[in-house]
Amino acid sequence: GENVEQHPSTLSVQEGDSAVIKCTYSDSASNYFPWYKQELGKGPQLIIDIRSNVGEKKDQRIAVTLNKTAKHFSLHITETQPEDSAVYFCAASIRSTGGFKTIFGAGTRLFVKA
Amino acid sequence: DAMVIQNPRYQVTQFGKPVTLSCSQTLNHNVMYWYQQKSSQAPKLLFHYYDKDFNNEADTPDNFQSRRPNTSFCFLDIRSPGLGDAAMYLCATSRDYVYEQYFGPGTRLTVT
Numbered sequence: 001g002e003n004v005e006q007h008p009s010t011l012s013v014q015e016g017d018s019a020v021i022k023c024t025y026s027d028s029a030s031n032y033f034p035w036y037k038q039e040l041g042k043g044p045q046l047i048i049d050i051r052s053n054v055g056e057k058k059d060q061r062i063a064v065t066l067n068k069t070a071k072h073f074s075l076h077i078t079e080t081q082p083e084d085s086a087v088y089f090c091a092a093s094i095r096s097t098g099g100f101k102t103i104f105g106a107g108t109r110l111f112v113k114a
Numbered sequence: 115d116a117m118v119i120q121n122p123r124y125q126v127t128q129f130g131k132p133v134t135l136s137c138s139q140t141l142n143h144n145v146m147y148w149y150q151q152k153s154s155q156a157p158k159l160l161f162h163y164y165d166k167d168f169n170n171e172a173d174t175p176d177n178f179q180s181r182r183p184n185t186s187f188c189f190l191d192i193r194s195p196g197l198g199d200a201a202m203y204l205c206a207t208s209r210d211y212v213y214e215q216y217f218g219p220g221t222r223l224t225v226t
Contacts, residue, residue: 034214046214099211102215
């Protein structure tokens with residue numbers, strides 16, 4: 001079935017270092033790839049997204065790259081800060097009965113040490 | 115300003131006692147989703163509405179039902195909660211498919 005794999009499950013970095021989270025997807029028809037950040041006790045919040053007609057997108061310290069041939073995409077956070085500590089979910093949209101749905105990866109818990 | 119509101123934030127119910135969770139949105143989005151999220155896991159889609167059209171996930175138990183009386187409101191009904199239904203329930207909206215989803219803060223359900 002449709003699947004999104006996410007690695008690593010836990011990532012610990014020093015403040016100021018970069019963090020990279022990688023995801024792969026199985027449905028070659030997927031065309032929308034959002035990344036969500038979830039802080040403790042809150043709902044997920046979109047931090048960046050990319051569509052299949054683009055290979056890379058950047059927003060300040062956050063960037064996402066997409067390789068459609070290999071069916072993988074990555075999140076890059078540069079100059080990490082303690083407030084970046086959270087759980088990050090990658091996701092991919094797939095066609096489903098009745099429309100589309102979003103499949104989430106298992107999540108990466110990011111710790112940024114001050 | 116809150117755009118997706120969930121009530122209550124915390125709900126305690128007894129085993130087998132029906133419970134209703136509510137979600138409202140001020141975004142006028144077409145799509146409303148209900149997710150179940152258990153500790154340290156990804157959100158799992160239960161069902162969604164596109165406008166008035168209901169779309170159930172194949173693996174969502176019959177115990178879970180939903181109503182969307184108008185654009186702004188959507189309800190999650192759990193007819194006979196079991197201990198395994200204890201989780202965070204997240205409501206989300208999007209203006210259409212394949213667009214950003216806006217999540218509410220969630221309702222944490224405890225089953226005693």
